[in-house]
Amino acid sequence: MRIVNTAVPKVDAMALVTGKPVYTDDLAPKNCLIVKLLRSPHAFAKICDMDTAVAAQMPGIACVITHRDVPRHRFTMAGQSYPEPSPYDRLILDQIVRYVGDPVAIVAGTTEKEVEKAMREITVSYEVFEPVLDPEKALDHPSVIHPEKDWHVNFDIGSQVERNLCCSGGFESGDTGAEFSASDVIVDEVYHVKANSQAMMETFRTYTYLDHNNRLTIVTSTQIPFHIRQIAARALGIPKQNIRVIKPRIGAGFGAKQTLISELFPAIVTLTTGKPAKIVFDRTESFIGSTSRHEMIIRVKVGADKEGKLLAIHLHTLSNTGAYGEHAPTTVGLSGHKTLPLYNKAKACKFSYQVVYTNTMSAGAFRGYGATQGTFALESAMNELAAKLGMDPLTLRLKNLLEEGEILTAYHGEKLNSCALEACIQKGREMIGWEKKFPCVRISDTKVRAVGAAITMQGSSIPNIDMAAVEVRLQDDAYYTLMIGATDMGTGCDTILAQIAAECLECELDKIIVSGVDTDHSPYDTGSYASSTTFLTGMAVVKACERLKGKIIRAAGLRLKTDPAALAFDGRAIFNDNEKDDEKNRINLDDLAKSLVVGAGHCLSATASHSSPVSPPPFMAGFVEIEMDLETGKTHVIDYVGVVDCGTPINPNLARLQTEGGIVQGIGMALFEDITYGKTGKMMNNSFMQYKIPSRLDLGEIRVAFQSSYEPAGPFGAKSIGEVVINTPAPAIAHAITNACGIHLRTLPMTAENILMKIREKQ
Amino acid sequence: MQISCDINGKAYTRHIEPDLVLIDFLRDLGFLSLKQGCDTTNCGLCTVWVDGTPRLSCAMLAAGIQGRQITTIEGVEKEAAAFGQFLAAQGADQCGFCSPGFIMNVLAMERELTDPSDDQIKHYLAGNLCRCTGYAGQMRAITLYLGARKGELSCE
Amino acid sequence: MFGLKEYRVAQSLDQADQLLHEHKNNVILGGLLWMRMGRKNYHTGIDLSQLGLDRILETEEAIEIGCMTRLRQIETSGILDACFGRVLADAVSHIVGVQFRNAATMGGSVFSRFSFSDVVTALLALETHVHLYRGGILPLETFLESSPQRDILVKLSLKKKAWKTSYQSHRMTATDFPVLAAAISCCEDRWRISLGARPSRAKLATKAAALLPKKPDAAQIAAACDQVVEEMSFGGNQRGTREYREILAKVLVKRGVEAVCR
């Protein structure tokens, strides 16, 4: 391979490092109306009356929109393929507000100051209800969060809305009851993962305008342009064909932008006023008015025999979807389906779940998507089991690990075709120095160092649902344009897909021009989520390039008046495959390309779509060394080793960076990131001053290595990497904490105070 | 009110509102590299130089720059690109939204500190948050870049 | 962001004072890092940057720090290092980042009487006086306890003595506010123990300090630590509970005293 599996710089790198204006707000026209939202101060209330007359008459104000003015089609903001599994439980503005921050009115005007002034003149009277803030008390709570008659769901997802149950379900394979009875050792504990914020640096932002044909154009920072079109059409009650969505460069998403957040507000302003409109969420709004990771409370029961052979696992997840059901049925599924298969050898396993509504901000997609929460629970339980068995935790893993060729019962019966997890564990064990450091080394009176480990898997795309199409065009100077609908959000997919195309078309990388996403021009793609882009869109690129090569050869055959079957293409020229010196039967691609656009030419372009019946899991083993201050509980990660099997890394640098970034987010989640709500349901940490993400001083060394398997279903053997990398830090650090001082922390985040108080409790 | 200042070597005189924030002033003039990541003055995305010193443009009034020299990344494009190549070689420019502020502070650090240790580098750049990279790749890029400036290494 | 109708660069302290009292909505502008987060509408903002108050000066008896001195100057000042050791530098070096500290002023930091303040915690362990334009010169302790008045903090003065010092803080992340902060100093055989972010405003633990001889042994240090918790009140907030702060107080004070003794 020439270009695949090499660390080329990103194709957009120089624009980004020199600060070129490439993001949504950089492109917005200056004459946009400024759109702002009046938000609910109550966690649960009904709007009884609202007076907007004064505000609407104020200077500069273009419109004030309330629940009385919006279409009445309920929809979900979750970016998912139609028919979406998430319930239709939203309106653009509703008469009932369900969390502190739920939008109440949309105000648009010429300047920010004018709009803010007008907002202060809107009076709203509420009938305030008792909010449901504790997910463990949500079920059958007297307050019913979605009493509306038109609540709708496209599938049976086990919901009972009148009980605040958004969805429920599960499965069992084997007889867990019997296997638990046969177990010599059982661990049965409850683990609690809190809501976290994706906290990408570019907050939500969108601008909209009507084009010359009065079609609504939405330029937005999103991971899901095509789903935005679909949701907007439904929510606004206009045909999809009247909507165009454009995605410029985006300042990351981590799943936050797999949900529609800011798009509809300027859109409805533009439809109402005919004028361009723009909304830019400030950081506070970005925290309080979007989606978070689903808080999950997970009970894990694991049983094994004396030798450490796993007999049964039961995982029960209670997930908190907040006020609305975005991604509710799917994230919870991953807490079981992307954890249990690791221990596919267990004789029986069971997974059950309930997802409840509460009056907190809606949860949504965040890197890891439920698997992260499940991994913390199951991997912590496995570490506790090893301790109970008196066994090295890595030995316990190796004894029960899934293997290539196995049918994965808890993974929809999929066959595992590529897996180097065992090699990942071995490599990581060596890199961290497990033999010498496990469980801990006392370095002074007050300080101890300890190691911990965890393993994980994710998927690569949603099988049979995700879909990616691409188009490759040969242009007249013998370069290619690659049209994709997948969204690069900093992850580098434009580069990775260009690498794949360059490899297939045997050209240099700079001969591939990747265009940004525009739903009018780009081929359909479900979007960048579910770890699908490299794997799925990458495969579509392979297919399209193969087709285009065929077309190039056929076109050359016509020119050369030769049977194309005898011709070959090496990226630069088409020639007689049997007779290399046959100059008569040789044409440079450049000449061919130029000739094709003259007169009776025939422009060459190939499209291909791809969807996958399987979702091959990438794997990772994470190892941590911490230093703990036994007097204050302060715990610092001094070394983190992540060994990843993502199949063939198409671009090893970008894969490494994904891993490093994911690990650091995981460390933040493990040690301090925590969305908390006050007694009235107000989010307490709604700024970077209160919600701390890791700074570069909060980390020690991060080391990444690859142990690549070869995935036959992926392009050049690749699987995904974007999500799997966030899963191991929480359980690995929890494990190291146990090894440092003998306590078990089963609730995140594991702050210094929680650690110290637990140590004291134990003493 | 009226202010005069120098931005990237060019003189500007403008009428402004007294409470206009510097970042808004600069973006409005077309210096769109400037990004705002927070409302609490602690993400570092909006970093510019004021008389050569790195400052947060989200927490200054345009009124306060009367007679001063402002430098944005547009004004040091060559240097930014030179360091940027090292970032790109590591793949450490992910979404890039933090890059302009980060790079301005790296270049300021290069001017202020001689032969900084890793700890000093981290300390100097602690106010530049990045949610994508996990910082390690940025650190590799900085080390190689500073080495290259001393004639030791290349960006490969 | 706050609103401002007028922006005035003061040409003298007199003028600044006059402007400040001209209208009840006029305000002194420091580094704006804190003010920026407010949403208040002011009338006139008064800029003190042209008054030469951004300097650290050494006099016969004291070090004087002008109100417009930036935290980054405090961090890198050789004069402060020589007189007080690293206590002031260590107190400010965690605050957000270099760009931030290039802007945040000592005047804004002290005048605001923030309960979480590292700056105030450290200054309290030294003998610091606050120079107010109208209110005159008063010890920092007194200033902190007095109710806020509209005035200008002109400068701070710190007594030059044979200080030995240490600064200790515990934070949830490296650049976060402190969960608890402690500054310890010793001059001759007189100790000062200052605790900030309890989470209420920094205060001196005078009784505990009095328990410490010039060269305390482990038992004496432990007794002083117990006394700290005895004589001071601690509370809970988002960053920590009262119980945890009480534990931290003992640890930080112990470490601080030990560091000073070393």
Ligand SMILES: Cc1cc2nc3c(=O)[nH]c(=O)nc-3n(C[C@H](O)[C@H](O)[C@H](O)COP(=O)(O)OP(=O)(O)OC[C@H]3O[C@@H](n4cnc5c(N)ncnc54)[C@H](O)[C@@H]3O)c2cc1C
């Ligand atoms: C995100 C963030 C994190 C922080 N973390 C910490 C921390 O960890 N530790 C810590 O100690 N501090 C911390 N601070 C506080 C910071 O260090 C400064 O103290 C604060 O920003 C005030 O300084 P300033 O110069 O910006 O003042 P401004 O914001 O300009 O002013 C603050 C107030 O003081 C008044 N004022 C300013 N100067 C004078 C004067 N000379 N006379 C009279 N009144 C005056 C102003 O009118 C205003 O009311 C933090 C602040 C922020 C925003």
Ligand code: FES
């Ligand atoms: S925008 Fe965050 S510090 Fe300026």
Ligand code: FES
């Ligand atoms: S690269 Fe995305 S925030 Fe730094």
